[in-house]
Amino acid sequence: MVKYIFRRILYIFIVLFIVSFFFFMLFRTMPGDPVDIYIPIEMQLGMEPEQLAVARAEIIETMGLDRNNFVQYFYWISAMFQGNFGTSMETRRPVIDHVRAPLANTLVINILNMIIVFAITIPVGVYCAVKRGKAFDNIALVTSVIGLSIPNFLFGLILIILLVILAPWDIFPMFGMASMMPPPEGTLAWYLDRLRYMALPLMTMVLVGMAGMIRFTRSSMIDALNMDCIRTARAKGLAEKTVIFIHAFRNALIPIITIMAGFFIGIFSGAMIIEITFSWQGMGQIMFNAINQRDIAVLMTMNVFYAFVAFTVILLLDIVYVIADPRIRMG
Numbered sequence: 001m002v003k004y005i006f007r008r009i010l011y012i013f014i015v016l017f018i019v020s021f022f023f024f025m026l027f028r029t030m031p032g033d034p035v036d037i038y039i040p041i042e043m044q045l046g047m048e049p050e051q052l053a054v055a056r057a058e059i060i061e062t063m064g065l066d067r068n069n070f071v072q073y074f075y076w077i078s079a080m081f082q083g084n085f086g087t088s089m090e091t092r093r094p095v096i097d098h099v100r101a102p103l104a105n106t107l108v109i110n111i112l113n114m115i116i117v118f119a120i121t122i123p124v125g126v127y128c129a130v131k132r133g134k135a136f137d138n139i140a141l142v143t144s145v146i147g148l149s150i151p152n153f154l155f156g157l158i159l160i161i162l163l164v165i166l167a168p169w170d171i172f173p174m175f176g177m178a179s180m181m182p183p184p185e186g187t188l189a190w191y192l193d194r195l196r197y198m199a200l201p202l203m204t205m206v207l208v209g210m211a212g213m214i215r216f217t218r219s220s221m222i223d224a225l226n227m228d229c230i231r232t233a234r235a236k237g238l239a240e241k242t243v244i245f246i247h248a249f250r251n252a253l254i255p256i257i258t259i260m261a262g263f264f265i266g267i268f269s270g271a272m273i274i275e276i277t278f279s280w281q282g283m284g285q286i287m288f289n290a291i292n293q294r295d296i297a298v299l300m301t302m303n304v305f306y307a308f309v310a311f312t313v314i315l316l317l318d319i320v321y322v323i324a325d326p327r328i329r330m331g
Contacts, residue, residue, distance in 0.1 A: 005315070012311040019307045020300065024073045027296045076300065086297030090289060095301045099286055105177070106282035109202055110267030117209040118260065125217025129225060130244060140214055147211025156204040156277040163200065173197050175279040201278040205271055216259055224252040254321060261317045265310050
């Protein structure tokens with residue numbers, strides 16, 4: 001196993017190199033002049049031609065735009081390995097400082113979403129599989145189909161209408177992340193204020209995530225319950241709870257773990273549409289703004305980071321497969 005893990009880690013770095021090179025060349029060939037982002041057109045109109053030429057030359061030299069793309073990539077990846085991820089064109093701050101707070105906001109709300117979704121959907125999906133065809137199963141299936149049919153931003157708008165506009169109480173804010181005059185940071189009142197603003201986007205993400213997960217868990221559990229080994233376990237006279245939760249559920253774990261890994265990979269990128277709908281300052285909005293403003297340093301850093309997280313989670317997933325099912329062997 002040690003050799004396998006070492007070989008996979010080596011593959012991760014090779015693929016990261018290829019992915020980073022591809023994205024770097026892609027972003028460098030995007031239309032538009034990066035200098036115009038540093039010196040907006042309206043500012044250029046108010047500058048003398050000589051002054052503008054000097055300013056453009058300084059920016060081009062500082063950003064290394066006078067070199068060819070291959071040399072620029074070499075300098076960028078060398079700086080990245082030294083911990084220098086560049087400067088954001090939007091805020092003129094180091095990329096790490098630019099994304100630190102939004103990444104934390106995204107992680108908090110998405111991790112809570114993942115915990116709540118799996119805490120609800122796995123037991124419900126298992127119960128639906130055991131009671132398939134009964135009233136509870138039919139209600140859950142119809143509800144999940146409705147949930148899958150409604151876009152996530154529309155879910156958010158429905159919650160805003162029901163819980164903010166039409167509701168007789170004033171509990172949930174419509175958008176934002178904190179009150180205009182928030183309590184002192186770190187206090188219980190501050191955390192409660194953040195939770196109040198987090199409630200609607202979190203509810204939206206949970207409802208959207210639950211719809212598909214209930215159906216997936218139910219299908220996986222039904223497949224497991226129809227296996228020959230489950231029939232054999234029942235024929236031996238084992239208790240039904242033992243058959244369901246020890247034998248069947250363990251066989252249904254592999255596809256469920258795969259979906260959980262997909263959820264985990266997605267929490268770093270943020271739910272862009274939901275974050276925009278509720279003005280939640282997370283990575284979804286950061287990436288949206290970076291694309292619009294051709295903020296290459298931010299785009300490169302976050303894409304390489306997402307690729308690294310994805311490859312690492314896939315490696316951990318293979319290890320968890322072996323733990324969940326000893327019949328699986330690493331090749």
